Amino acid sequence: MASVVADVSIEAISPPIPTNEHMPPSENASKDKLRQRLLRGIQRMSSSPSLSHVGRSRSSSAPYGTRTNLSCASLAPTASFAPTSSGSLTPGYFSSGHGSLASTPGLDILPIDGAEAPLAPRKTANMSATALGPTTSCLPADVTVPRPKSRASPKCLYDYWSAMPNEVRIMIFSHLKPKELVRASRVSKEFHKFCFDGQLWTCFDASEFYSEIPAESLSNIIAAAGPFIKNLNLRGCLQIEHYQRAEVLVTACKNLVNASLEGCRNFQRSTLHDLIRSNNKLANLNLTSMSAVTNSTCKIISQHCPQLESLNVSWCKYMDAKGIKMVVLGCPKLKDLRASEIRGFDSFEVAKAIFKTNNLQRLILSGCDDLTDDVFKTMIHGLQPEIDILTDRPIVPPRKLRHLDLSRCSQLTDRGIKVLGHLVPDLEGLQLNGCIELTDTALESIIASTPRLTHLELEDLSELTNDFFSKHLAKAPCAAKLQHLSVSYCENIGNAGLLPVINNCVSLQSVDMDNTRISDLVLAEAAAMVLSRATRTSVRGQRPRVGLKLVVYDCNNITWTGIREVLSWNAEVRHASGQVTYPTEVIALKCYFGWQQTVEQHIQRVLKCDFVAAARLERKWADYMQAVEEAGARGAGYRRRRRRAREAQLLHANEEEEGVGGLGRRRARTMAASCAIM
Structure with missing residues (x-):
């Protein structure tokens, strides 16, 4: 019965073939036969059991066009198929305009109870797509079945990274540390290109991660970024000491401005010399504790580094003060010289070179045991200077020194140190630790003529007395600016000397007073000084x-x-x-x-x-x-x-x-x- 109803439904909505009464009988008969043959074919298709398992979703397209194929999904009833009061369907798209479906011969329409009763549509969920023709025709708007909403196709995501300017991408990578850049370079070829861009490696500090990466990787990084590196820090980097890796460093790095090779004790001498020759823009060079440094190295520095401003050759045991002389004379812009524990400072030629240039602002000679009073006096006064009759002071240009470290120069006495008086007006730091023969006389004139002094270290000067601190340091022009004071192991210093200093030096930030004779009064005065200079707050959570x-x-x-x-x-x-x-x-x-x-x-x-x-x-x-x-x-109540x-x-x-x-x-x-x- 279901197949009959489906067949009748198909026939009921089939487009009528117009008849013409004026046509000859033979033509009418042939058209009727063609029509009957078409309907029988449709009936066989609708009743065929082989179509029940063919998979096809409900048709949502309009199946009517120039060459039309009938789709069962488009057989749902609409308002155009509602029967009229005369028992025939209202003329619509499927009518010829001058007749009704009821007048079409050969069609047996089943009676329908109720004017609004819909026809039973055929379910075609399993119909194959190949069962339909290659083309379909569209229904008019008044009979088209609404198309069900399908899942929206995914939108193509916008590639922000590719559309981003290279400058912005470089800025993003610049926030990564060197170790993170190496890891990110493994993501893709594009990331590798950006991670080793020269703009990211202008400053290469391997002291933080050199022990965590292989030596070959470190060498590859230097080879890739070498031409762009301006600040190089290989402090303690032992991997680079191999001959081939050091050659990579020399070949790649040609634009160094700041270089630190501190602790690279096995660095080859020839490799170091080639590195210095190929970087004539060096301004700061740190060669601390390098066994490859000799006087020849200093000569190469003086010839190929005219822009040098800072040199550190402390604890280089294969060189002496002659190399310092060549650097001082060959580098006119040298301002910072650090030569701790370097031999040969008993030479007057070195002292005359330092006096002649007068460009040094920081001079560190700690541990130079052979530095004598006469040599140091030559550094400050020169040889046989003109003496002012009224003041008994040498008439020489004042020195530009700001920081002077003469710690553990055991041969220096009052006669050599007091020459600093009135000739170092810009002095900010003075370290005389371990110069055990110094007394109050050596320091009085220095303290009185250095108004910018902020750091003063007088550790282990046992000959100093309370009078120097109470009468000179506490009343000196630098008292209000003094920040650091060290008087440790000054065994003669007590409350009488340090109480006035604590009271007047209101900018103190650190005071070393171990192994002295001070008492609780100094601590109480220090607490009162800090509380008097500091402002208090009413905010409970503000941390001091x-x-x-x-x-x-x-x-x-x-x-x-x-x-x-x-x-x-x-x-x-x-x-x-x-x-x-x-x-x-x-x-x-x-x-x-x-x-x-x-x-x-x-x-x-x-x-x-x-x-x-x-x-x-x-x-x-x-x-x-x-x-x-x-x-x-002891006594009663002991227990x-x-x-x-x-x-x-x-x-x-x-x-x-x-x-x-x-x-x-x-x-x-x-x-x-x-x-x-x-």
Whole structure:
């Protein structure tokens, strides 16, 4: 029955073949036969069981055109097929305009109950696409079945990377570190091209990652980026010492401005000389501790590096001061010379070359044991200068020195050092550590004529007295600008000398006073100075910074009360006029090792703005120290004082562990304390 209904439905909506009464009977009969043959073919197709398993989705296209094929999906009823009141279908697209489907002969239409009853469409979900013809025709808008919404085809994504300018892509890669650039170069050929672009390798610092990559990879990087490298740092890079890899470095790097080969002890001498010859734009060269450096190297530097401004040849044991002379005379722009522990500075020729140029702003000669007073005087005054009768000073141009390091030059005495007076007005740093024969006389004129002095190191000068610090340094023009002072192992210095210095030098940031005779008064004065120069804040969460560092270990007159004074000032919270203020600068202490752990815990809490915990730690530590002192006293109540000392010790230990080990360990220590007391 279903097949019959489907057949009838197909016949019911088939386009009528117009008949012409004026046609001859033979032509009418032939047309009827063709029509009947077509309908029988359609009936056979609709009733064929072989089409039930052919896969095809419901047709959504209009099947009617010049050569039309019938699609079962387009047989759904529409308003154009609604029967009229006379029992025939309304003339529409399928009617000829002058007749109805009911008047077409040969069609048996089944009766339909209800005027709006739709015809049963044939399901063609399994029909093959090959069952239809090559073309289909479109239905008019009033009979077209709505096309179901299909999944939208994916849009083609816009390739931002390819459309981006090369400058922007280079800028993106510039935020990667060298090790990250090497990793990113393995992504693709395009990434490899950008990762080794010369603009990214103008500064090559291998000291941070040279031990984490193979030597061949390091050599390949230098070979690829060498022509663009201007700042090269191979400090401690042992992989590059191989002959072939060093040759790659020399061949590739032709535009170096800053080069550091510090620690490359096995670098070949010929390779180093070729590298210097091929880079005539060198401005800063660091050859510290290189065994390949000789006087010949210094000669090549003087001939091929006219732009050189800084040279470091410290601890190069195969050269002497003659090489320094050649560099000083051949490099007129040289301003920074570092030659620690270089032999041969007892030569007057070297001293005259340094005096003649007068371009050095930094001169480091620490550990040069053969430097004598006469040679150093020649460096500053020259040979036989003209003397001013009124002031008894040599009439020579002032030196341009800003930093002078003469540490451990053991042959220097007052006669040689005092020549600096009134001739180094721009001096900012002076290091005289280990010059054990110096006294107050050598430093008085220097301090009085250096208003820009900020760093002064006088470690292990046991001949200095309190008068120099209280009468000269505390009243010197540089007192307000002095930032760093080191008087460690000056065993004659005490409160009388350093109290005026701490009070007047309000810009101090670090003071080394270990192994001196200072007492708690110096610590209290330092705390008061820091709090007077620092502004307080009303913001609770603003973390303070370390404004002053004090080194006071092995000072016999420093007690726990002075340490507590500093801790108390660091964590002080003031309540004035209804407003709460907090410190912005604190003092960092390095003291006796038995107290150092407590001091470090306290400063950590202060820097985290946990002032309540810091004050609690300071209070419990003070109770413990007081109980320990009482326990050491003999007489009545000795056992009771010892028990109080143990209790205070355990409470202080619990407070310290609260900031490190947590509450669990704190409870365990408390139980142990109760058992110990019982």
